[in-house]
Amino acid sequence: MTTLENLSVEVIENPNDILNYLQLGISIPVREEFYEFILHDLNVYRAKSLILREDNKVVAHTLAYDDGGEVLFFGFFGAIDHEVKHIEFLLGKLIEFAQNHQYKVIRGPINPPTFIYGWGFMTKDSLGDLCISKPVNPPIYQEIFAQCGFYVKSKQGTWEGEIYKSSKEELKRYDFEGYEIHSPKDWDEIQKLKLPLFILSARNLATESQVTPSPENIFENFVSFVKKYGGIYMLKLIRHKQSRQFVGCFIALPNPFKKNQEEKYKSFVGYSLTIDKEHRGKGLSMYLIKEVCDAAYEDNIRYASVPMEISVFECRNLVKTNLGFSYTRTHLIMERKI
Numbered sequence: 001m002t003t004l005e006n007l008s009v010e011v012i013e014n015p016n017d018i019l020n021y022l023q024l025g026i027s028i029p030v031r032e033e034f035y036e037f038i039l040h041d042l043n044v045y046r047a048k049s050l051i052l053r054e055d056n057k058v059v060a061h062t063l064a065y066d067d068g069g070e071v072l073f074f075g076f077f078g079a080i081d082h083e084v085k086h087i088e089f090l091l092g093k094l095i096e097f098a099q100n101h102q103y104k105v106i107r108g109p110i111n112p113p114t115f116i117y118g119w120g121f122m123t124k125d126s127l128g129d130l131c132i133s134k135p136v137n138p139p140i141y142q143e144i145f146a147q148c149g150f151y152v153k154s155k156q157g158t159w160e161g162e163i164y165k166s167s168k169e170e171l172k173r174y175d176f177e178g179y180e181i182h183s184p185k186d187w188d189e190i191q192k193l194k195l196p197l198f199i200l201s202a203r204n205l206a207t208e209s210q211v212t213p214s215p216e217n218i219f220e221n222f223v224s225f226v227k228k229y230g231g232i233y234m235l236k237l238i239r240h241k242q243s244r245q246f247v248g249c250f251i252a253l254p255n256p257f258k259k260n261q262e263e264k265y266k267s268f269v270g271y272s273l274t275i276d277k278e279h280r281g282k283g284l285s286m287y288l289i290k291e292v293c294d295a296a297y298e299d300n301i302r303y304a305s306v307p308m309e310i311s312v313f314e315c316r317n318l319v320k321t322n323l324g325f326s327y328t329r330t331h332l333i334m335e336r337k338i
Contacts, residue, residue, distance in 0.1 A: 025076030120331025230254030
């Protein structure tokens with residue numbers, strides 16, 4: 001334990017004990033029903049909690065973890081009442097922790113499991129309603145981080161809007177004759193699709209778009225979450241008929257925080273859209289989105305949000321022009337070299 005005046009930081013490593021402190025650092029509820037998903041990722045990343053106490057009272061928290069590389073990731077960074085001196089002190093200890101353990105970079109906030117708790121410090125011009133993977137915070141956090149040598153590694157935007165059952169007329173200008181939609185028949189098949197999905201992502205996603213550390217290690221956890229709260233239609237792929245190769249996929253996430261009177265989930269998050277570079281410009285993104293949205297509409301879902309790296313122009317244009325979504329939130333992932 002490190003002490004300065006009446007402030008002290010303790011490092012906690014037991015995942016079950018860490019659960020008791022995560023709510024200090026996030027606006028999204030840390031519900032008991034999510035514990036199985038949280039504990040999975042805490043163990044995968046060998047996560048530790050840095051607990052800040054003032055006069056033995058817990059006043060702030062951050063999670064620190066890695067994926068076996070030179071980057072120290074942090075998440076769930078928050079202080080009670082967003083007290084400046086507590087944010088500054090805990091951040092100083094986080095930097096000291098990184099230095100003592102020979103990390104080269106600090107990056108975050110990235111809050112595992114990201115499919116529930118998301119990433120980034122939210123900017124003040126953003127919507128603040130409760131939504132899965134969209135944490136809310138005042139701008140004091142990114143301001144203090146910037147003063148301590150952090151810069152913006154990635155600017156993640158969110159577009160939101162109503163979904164509707166599309167008509168065939170909307171896609172008539174495209175020729176999909178050489179392609180077919182592949183809908184997994186059961187959850188066991190999704191597990192078998194892990195390798196082609198990650199090969200597709202590795203070949204085509206920009207570095208800035210791959211936020212979650214070592215996603216291949218938490219794939220099963222992600223699938224379990226979708227299975228519990230959503231439907232199998234939330235993952236669809238597109239196959240090139242001639243080569244029989246998968247050349248695109250769209251993955252959506254259920255949003256357990258928003259339900260209608262019939263207790264159906266009325267919104268989802270468009271979590272990942274990937275089209276192979278050699279097959280772009282053919283309307284395949286809209287083809288995939290249409291298939292998922294039509295299935296979601298049948299499941300009584302009427303609203304969607306889509307996060308993405310703001311610099312990816314093609315995707316921004318897709319959700320704004322083709323889907324008519326509005327820009328609603330901005331989250332900043334910060335980084336500092338040690």
